[in-house]
Amino acid sequence: MKFDKTKLLLFALLVFFSVGCDRVTKDLAKAHLDGLGEFSYLGDTFRLVYVENPGAAMSFGADWNPDVKFWILSLLPMIVLGLVLGFVLKNINSLRLVHITGLGLIIAGGMGNLLDRFFNNSLVPDFMNLGVNSVRTGIFNVADVCITTGIIITLFFYRSMERATA
Numbered sequence: 200m201k202f203d204k205t206k207l208l209l210f211a212l213l214v215f216f217s218v219g220c221d222r223v224t225k226d227l228a229k230a231h232l233d234g235l236g237e238f239s240y241l242g243d244t245f246r247l248v249y250v251e252n253p254g255a256a257m258s259f260g261a262d263w264n265p266d267v268k269f270w271i272l273s274l275l276p277m278i279v280l281g282l283v284l285g286f287v288l289k290n291i292n293s294l295r296l297v298h299i300t301g302l303g304l305i306i307a308g309g310m311g312n313l314l315d316r317f318f319n320n321s322l323v324p325d326f327m328n329l330g331v332n333s334v335r336t337g338i339f340n341v342a343d344v345c346i347t348t349g350i351i352i353t354l355f356f357y358r359s360m361e362r363a364t365a
Contacts, residue, residue: 203292207255210287210299217307218314225315228326228340245329250338251322257337265321273316280309290364295354304349311342 232238232249239246254261255272264270287294287302294302315323325338 200224201292202288206291206294206296206299209296210291210303213300213303214307214310216343217304217341218311221308221311221312221345224341225311225324225326228324232326244331245327247326248328248338249324249326250336251319252325253322256339256343268321273313273321276309276313278311280306286364293364295356295359297352298359301349301352301356304345305353306349308342308345308347308349311345 218234219326228247228249232247235246237246252261254263254268260268260272283302283306287299287306292301313321315321323340323342325343326342327340328338329336
């Protein structure tokens with residue numbers, strides 16, 4: 200199978216730079232925020248605070264048995280990312296750039312958090328929080344932003360992706 204080299208290069212660069220941005224921001228957060236409490240900006244709409252999350256989003260699964268946590272939070276995401284990557288590579292010639300962008304962001308975000316699970320004792324650094332008054336997000340990182348943005352893009356353009364890969 201011949202790959203569209205331009206699309207493949209754009210996909211690879213998107214994943215590489217997104218994972219890199221996630222890695223750099225997590226390292227900066229650890230170096231400049233760890234142990235220093237919370238910093239508030241824009242009238243407390245945006246907060247920076249360093250935490251190491253042992254679970255998934257909003258610490259879901261943090262108190263699970265370590266074996267269960269490994270299977271659900273590490274191996275299952277690896278399988279899903281492998282399937283998404285396989286789909287992208289199989290269909291890269293017919294996918295539009297918006298599809299490649301959405302799926303690439305999902306892969307990059309998943310890879311960013313998996314790297315932490317494997318190389319940071321299963322702890323994922325989180326450091327950003329958004330909200331107004333008591334209505335706030337959980338604390339998150341750049342990988343989480345990539346995953347969320349990728350899912351939104353993919354869902355928004357799902358119908359056109361179905362036609363492209365049919």
